[in-house]
Amino acid sequence: MDLKLSGKRALVTGSSSGLGEAMALLLAAEGAEVVVHGRNETRAKSVTAAIIEAGGKAGYAIGDLATDAGADAVAGAALEGGPIDVLVNNAGSYEHLSWADTSPEDWRETYEVNVISGVRMIQRLVPPMRERGWGRVITIGGGLAIQPMNTHPQYNATLAARHNLAVSLARELKDTGVTSNVVAPGAxxxxxxxxxxxxxxxxxxxxxxxxxxxxxxxxxxxxxxxxxxGRPEEIASAVAFLASPLAGYISGATLRVDGGTVRSAQ
Incomplete structure (x- = not known):
């Protein structure tokens, strides 16, 4: 199936390993030019090289999205090759902490890394999408956003915030040709x-x-x-579809890829 991504440019944050790497590889295989992002230049270069070796187009951007300076550096590097059509906000982290062990500083740091980092990239890359009349914003969330565990509460809460901001953004982008959706992986x-x-x-x-x-x-x-x-490639497939022109009638949605972990009819 041709997802019609040839000629599109995509930035996948946190794509120097793990789920983000799988997303970057598949988007490139579908014809998109991909900007690989990470804080470790060696790993980002490695993923970029793998894409190029497989016949795809890729570059990389290095920076800590938890800071304004880092976000500026990543956006600047990403835009050097042309406009970004697809933004995948994947970067994030968590620690296995209990309520008793989680300090207010842990909450603040997790929110900075998992939520505000994505907002920074949206503010830098989505306005040009709106001006061009086409774009895709895909936020990686998770089932813990709506069915939180008793552990790592600071992480559960940031996932809920990611889901919420993605839907709010979809409302903001009404009639612009730019969509905003969530892919929610399971384990x-x-x-x-x-x-x-x-x-x-x-x-x-x-x-x-x-x-x-x-x-x-x-x-x-x-x-x-x-x-x-689940396998990383299964999450990547969902991201690639939502990034495609074929998904233009989908916005403000959550696509759960969790094997049925979340028990809900919605």
Whole structure:
């Protein structure tokens, strides 16, 4: 299926590894020119090189989006090659903290990294989209935005904020040709998740093989209707579709890619 992304330029924040890397690779494979973003230049260059080696077009931008200066640097580098048509706000982080362990400073830092960073990029890159009459803003959220756990409350709250701002932005962009949507992943098998589950498997009696660990962790931690964890490529596919001209009638929506973890008819 041709997603008609040839000739489009996309910036994927936090794309030097993990989910963001998968998004960048797929968007490039679909014909978009991709700007890979990260704070580590070596890793960003590596993803960029992989795209180019596969026949795609890519560049990279380095900067900390939790600061105005970093956001300016990333936006400036991204725009050097031309206008940005697709902004994927993926960058973010979290720590496994309890309510008792989470300080107001933890909340502030998490909000800065996970929410205000995206706002910075929206403010720098969306006005030109509006002027051109076409654009896509895709925010990576998550099921914890609407079904929060008791742990890492500071992270749960920032996901809810990401969902909320994406819908508010869609209302703001009414009749402009620019859409704003959310992709909400469930538990996805990135390296950090696999390492964590493998580490805690012995104390929980989940077995020794990865197949047993994945099955048990899915049943006990993140029950869903598929009986497995998601793969980064599955999130990337959802992002690529929403980035496409084919998704022009979708705005203000949340596309859950979570195997049915969130139990809701909405």
């Amino acid at each position: 996805i098998l990135v390296e950090a998740v696999k390492n964590l589950l493998t580490q805690i498997a012995p104390e929980r009696g989940w077995g020794e093989s990865w197949e047993d660990i994945e099955r048990a962790s899915t049943e006990q931690l993140v029950p869903n209707d598929t009986g497995r964890l």
